[in-house]
Amino acid sequence: MKLLRAEHKRLLKALYGAEGEDYGRVLEAISLLLETSVLPHSKEFDEAAGGIAPGRRALFDQGICRLAFPSAEGTSLPFGVYAMAMELVASADAPTAMSIGIHNTVAEGVFRFGNDDQRKRVFTDLVEGRRLGAFALTEPSSGSDARAMKTTAVKNGSNYTLDGSKMFITNAGDADIYLVFAASAKGHSAFIVDKSTPGLSVGKDIPKLGMRGSRTAEVRFSDCSVPAGNLVGKEGEAFEYVKFLLSGSRIVMGSICVGIALTAYRKALEYSKQRSLFNGELSELQMTREKIADMRTELSSSRLLCAYASRLKDAGVDFSSEAAQAKVAATESAVRVCDRAIQLFGGYGYTDPDVHRHWRDARLLTIGEGASEVLRMLIAGKELAETR
Template sequence: MPLFKPEHRQLLKMLHPAREEEVSDVLSGLAAFMEEKISPLSPKFDSLAEKITSARKSLLENGICLIPYPSRYGGLELPFSAYTLPGIISGKKLASFSLTEPASGSDAKAVRTKARRVGMEYVLNGTKMFITNAGEADLYFVLGATEKGPSSFIVEKSAPGLEFGEDLPKLGMRGSRTSELRLTDCRISAENLVGREGEGFEQVKTMLNSSRIVMGALCVGVAQVAYEKAVTYSKERRAFGGLISDFQLIREKIADMVTGISAARLLCLYASRLKEMGLEFSSEASQAKVFATETSVRVCDQAIQIFGGLGYTSEDVHRHWRDARLLTIGEGTSEVLRMLIASRELARSL
């Protein structure tokens, strides 16, 4: 199945009438590259728990990860909504986001990592937990508590006192490394403070608002692949003298799956468009993430059902459910995001 489909071109026409051709060219080139180079490797990342490092390097070398960034940074300056079709991360240097700690996940303000200013340096002490790309990334965005409150720092991989734990075994998303990050009297230049002391929590909120749209988009992609596999199988598998795609109960699943995917895609694009237009989008970003991630889990579950016993035993079917499952937890659990959506909506004047 082609990754870049005619309906994507239609969507781009609706969203960016003036730049449709330009955005389509970039996205169809990206889709062709993904189909040829990355998709064939995906099962390998899962079953052998092989890390995605080499594939990520080839993505970066192809310069196709720069979609929403300004041209002064070498970016393509394309609309953010174009970024939520493929949903990939940019950067020559790999960065890692280090917020979660053993005793503070959803409650990020309860950060226990300490950052103390000593002359022209900060000294960091603490432990971060479940950090994606820990040990592989070149740079670590670390939240630590200073006298003025939570503050953000960039810690380079080579910083003295920075260590990483073992790669944790995971249900899904096995291509990425996840481990602990330990800071023991880790000294970094005072210049590596991001902004000012006490601004860390607000910076984290800003980053998460955007990345939640990307997480939603990622889930749309996962659901789409599981859906397409299930539809193809339903048109080949026979039972009771006919194709299973002819049974009404299978058709109901297919209709619900594709409707959920379309709604999730549009919600992600809507949140992206609000962001592009400089409008408030935090509630919509959370709505997009909650809806797209939960839809993806449901769609992948239904795909397993359509495959029957094969769905439960074939890694290439159930890995989509296992991958999607993380995203109702990471970058804001569904419960916490529902709290954010409700408080935002209650504060809006009706």
């Protein structure tokens, strides 16, 4: 299956004019790698936690993380090109895309809010894919209400001592670097914690409905001492960083959902041409055509919202509401698209993991990185504040 299609190239041209062709070539190279090194294994990845590691390695070596950051020459690609790259990765394999997306959120945290020393020590390794990052915000007793976190960071001379536990951490176990959020004397603060730090331990992989190829586990901190030089940005300001980082990440998670839905849609479209019933093809029936049209329309509108939020991010203006809108629209529509795909496959959709895994993968993303309810509160809050 060819992942980069005319529809992607048309959008790149519409959004970026002549440069869109150059971006298309960058995405073509990624797409070829995905078609050879990731897509053929995506069924196996659905079966084992951590199975995605070789495909993620190949994408890191190809430079996927660099797409999200300015290059050494000072040039940077539009965020929308990175988001489209993540759509392609997800259309080959969703857990691989989620793992890389979260890794890059950690890299962005260090790049944007870290100091020069942290950029040299940590960011360069993250962006080159030499070390893997994990984002540790959620706790057993606080998810959506992240400010209620119980993990503490207490200053002891030139160190901070972390105590507490982080829940559902993607890449836990494989990660080399944890970006950890904790309550300290001045408020919430962010710390870079190396995996080898005494007092850090990782629990067992948590079994999941979908996104099974990526690893998810609890990460515990017990008397875990990190140098004060690992505090990211200013003490007490971490929630400002979280808001910015999660907004960018929501565009990416939206794009990942476009990729998931696209693959489910294409499989169902193909099947509808092959399946015979009532002396004809499934695709000829009017209610099938309604499904095809609705799936296609939802996919296109989600992708456009992700592209719009990306443009706002590049323009340096507030993009938090549009990022939330893109995530709500793309994640919820992906669940609907994948559900219709199962319906079109009938009993084979319900029983074949290669059909229902897309629904299972998409289902996570109406919960993680800001549940739909939280994002609706954010969107409505901004609307009401602006119209007062």
